[in-house]
Amino acid sequence: MFDLRDLYMQVIVDHNKAPRNFGVLKAYNHDADGYNPLCGDKLHVYVNVNDDDIIEDISFEGEGCAISVASASLMTEALKGKSVSEFPATFNDFQHMVTADIAEEPDEEALGKLAVLAGVREFPSRIKCAVLCWHTMKSAVEDSHKVAVTE
Template sequence: MELDELYREAILEHARHPRNFGDLESCDRSAAAKNVSCGDSVRLFLRLSPEGKIEAIRFNGSGCAISTASASLLTLAVHGKTAEEARALFAKVQRLLTGATTERDELPRDLAALAGVRRFPQRVGCAMLSWHALEDALRAGEKNSA
């Protein structure tokens, strides 16, 4: 099985069986994002530990397979990370999807599954939707603590 086919299977698996889907009771941050070009929407819920790590994360919404899979992968990738570490992952995913880098090795193996999306520029917004919601949720928390 080719590497691209393995990645495609990972996307389909996360789209069919998204991890961490649903509301999060007692979250301290949340943000929503909508892709106006296709109608995909996502809401991300976070709860941070006293040490500032993402101790719980969930999402809900509706969208295409890429949007759902990306949100599912995001929740697994940033769980246990600090806001700074989560932002670093956001930047790496964005560089990969926009073609600024082709290095899949910059990302954890599961997130590298998103690399194939860059061949379809109209779908990059779908893959980045939940990542933008994450960025907004983290930024909102900073405003609230300032």
């Protein structure tokens, strides 16, 4: 029988070994740094938002644990093509999912592939690793010049 925990681990390994949208964008108009002092993850997010407020392209670079890299990879895939105005709801949905009770089923309709990261709930100390990229993206689209942190 296929277990959700197995899927969680497979996705983390896959996106950590071959992160999607990794590297500096050639053209971007928003960017931000993120840092998780708990485990040392460092991340930089690059975003190109067009005149219609659509995230035309997004990437990241940095170094961190497997969960941090995989979460950033999945986030970039999920946000590309969405409007910046959709980001706060997606951010809140993701934040709720990773901090919800373990028994609560993730909202797969709202989160799509991101729902697999619900498995991070079983490892409370790793939640900050999963949300670092989201806080960094928030800083980028808000044009904050502060380093996004998980503390």
